[in-house]
Amino acid sequence: MTTTTTAPAPPAAVAEEHQVRRRRRLSPGKRLPATRITGPLLVLALWAAASATGRLDPGAIPAPWTVVETGIRLWTEGTLPRDVLTSLQRAGAGFAIGLTAGIVLALASGLSRIGEALIDGSVQLNRAVPTLGLIPLFILWLGIGETFKIAIIAIVVYVPIYLNTHAALSGIDHRFVELAEVQGLSRFAFVRQVVVPGALPGFFVGLRLGVTGSWLGLVVLEQINATSGLGYMMFQAQNYGQTDVILVGLVVYGLFGLVSDTAVRAIERRVLSWRRTLSS
Amino acid sequence: MAPHTEQLTRPAVRLRGLTRSFEGRTVLDGVDLDLPAGQFTALLGHSGSGKSTLLRAIAGIDHGVAGSGTLTAPERVSVVFQDSRLLPWRRVLPNVLLGLDGEDAEERGRAALAEVGLGGRERAWPTELSGGEQQRAALARSLVREPELLLADEPFGALDALTRIKMHALLRRLWERHRPSVLLVTHDVDEAIVLADRVLVLEDGRIGLDLTVDRDGPHAHGGYRTQLLKALGVSEDAP
Numbered sequence A: 001m002t003t004t005t006t007a008p009a010p011p012a013a014v015a016e017e018h019q020v021r022r023r024r025r026l027s028p029g030k031r032l033p034a035t036r037i038t039g040p041l042l043v044l045a046l047w048a049a050a051s052a053t054g055r056l057d058p059g060a061i062p063a064p065w066t067v068v069e070t071g072i073r074l075w076t077e078g079t080l081p082r083d084v085l086t087s088l089q090r091a092g093a094g095f096a097i098g099l100t101a102g103i104v105l106a107l108a109s110g111l112s113r114i115g116e117a118l119i120d121g122s123v124q125l126n127r128a129v130p131t132l133g134l135i136p137l138f139i140l141w142l143g144i145g146e147t148f149k150i151a152i153i154a155i156v157v158y159v160p161i162y163l164n165t166h167a168a169l170s171g172i173d174h175r176f177v178e179l180a181e182v183q184g185l186s187r188f189a190f191v192r193q194v195v196v197p198g199a200l201p202g203f204f205v206g207l208r209l210g211v212t213g214s215w216l217g218l219v220v221l222e223q224i225n226a227t228s229g230l231g232y233m234m235f236q237a238q239n240y241g242q243t244d245v246i247l248v249g250l251v252v253y254g255l256f257g258l259v260s261d262t263a264v265r266a267i268e269r270r271v272l273s274w275r276r277t278l279s280s
Numbered sequence B: 001m002a003p004h005t006e007q008l009t010r011p012a013v014r015l016r017g018l019t020r021s022f023e024g025r026t027v028l029d030g031v032d033l034d035l036p037a038g039q040f041t042a043l044l045g046h047s048g049s050g051k052s053t054l055l056r057a058i059a060g061i062d063h064g065v066a067g068s069g070t071l072t073a074p075e076r077v078s079v080v081f082q083d084s085r086l087l088p089w090r091r092v093l094p095n096v097l098l099g100l101d102g103e104d105a106e107e108r109g110r111a112a113l114a115e116v117g118l119g120g121r122e123r124a125w126p127t128e129l130s131g132g133e134q135q136r137a138a139l140a141r142s143l144v145r146e147p148e149l150l151l152a153d154e155p156f157g158a159l160d161a162l163t164r165i166k167m168h169a170l171l172r173r174l175w176e177r178h179r180p181s182v183l184l185v186t187h188d189v190d191e192a193i194v195l196a197d198r199v200l201v202l203e204d205g206r207i208g209l210d211l212t213v214d215r216d217g218p219h220a221h222g223g224y225r226t227q228l229l230k231a232l233g234v235s236e237d238a239p
């Protein structure tokens, strides 16, 4: 065969020998080590300094060490572990149900037109009603026990997971759908190899919102309808003016949030390692 | 006649009166076409003349497009798109193996990658490959299925001139080794003449010109070029 050279070779790049200038970088650059705790540590240091110099009223904001002492006392007395466990069980059960429901509903509505007709509108409606506003109704329906608390948390969790996963599912690049058809993928293989990985970034956005939501729901439920748990502990402390106990509760809530968010981020980084985004 | 006459006995693709229209606007208006098995055919035409529409019809991915006519195509059809269309969440080898199963699938995938010069890059992410390498991976993905028909829609459109020339040689070499029927959509007249044994021009919804390129004959590249440009309604600037 004959090969004709139809295009001239591009002109060789002129090398700048004296100095190589790089463009200004627009992404924030390499991560600093332990960046996430720098801010909180600074706040803690300021708090400690203000308490030590007597600038804070110990009745309103007790010193950090007082909070630690109270925490240790409550822990050794056994009340704190029991309250923490109760709260974790509630949040965990609600979260697990919400997560499952969010995923299943998003898949059903994203993969079939019938599912979309039945589900999507209902969820959008559900989302328009503030979930915490459902508390009175749920108490009447389910009683003031654990069930209604778990149900409320599940609703708070499933909504963002559903919305983000569904949006990601329907936003999957049509070109990849075409590719899957051309490559002769079965419906199951298509879902497993194209749909699910393609929707994962959106799912993780929803997951993080859901995790935050589960703690938020927990705090609200335990403070207005508390008979046990961390919120109950704080509610009682309020009656007796024990700010240190309230702060212990807040610290534990904060730790819940921090640990769970860090865990989700770690999983996300592993699962979405193929993504090279601004924050990588 | 074209070379390899002995292989051109049974048509791989047979179109009769194929029409396709979008919102009442007819794009394909009764296309009749036979593509013999093992033939390398190029399809030229103006932008918007319906080349992609025809290719998508043959590939069977034009869902919901209004049309009529009969179409016969082989069981094993592969498509190479203008973009490499590698799944960003899979490494190169799993991308090549998409939709392929069987015990020896992985081995075949590695062999296909080696064939397109990407041996050793199996574990790379698609974004780590250059544009030309991505397109080569896409070529490996379509070849590993041993297609009877290879449809390619401007597969080199996004590549630079030098990479293109290398890809031309690679595609021709692969075709000579595996002998699928090829239908290559391009808007580059020279690419069509260099690669194909037969060049079609799509015009007003039909095959306006059907030109057999005789590689070993007396006709020069320039003669075909003039003929094709005339059919496309373009006059050559320089004689």
Ligand SMILES: Nc1ncnc2c1ncn2[C@@H]1O[C@H](COP(=O)(O)OP(=O)(O)OP(=O)(O)O)[C@@H](O)[C@H]1O
Pocket: B022, B023, B027, B045, B046, B047, B048, B049, B050, B051, B052, B053, B054, B187
């Ligand atoms: N999904 C669609 N909906 C509406 N019109 C369409 C659609 N796809 C293609 N068309 C129209 O059909 C005509 C042919 O399109 P087609 O993509 O087949 O052209 P083409 O020959 O491949 O052009 P190009 O060389 O620019 O790729 C165009 O006028 C285009 O606007």
Ligand SMILES: [Mg+2]
Pocket: B051, B052, B053, B153
């Ligand atoms: Mg096109």
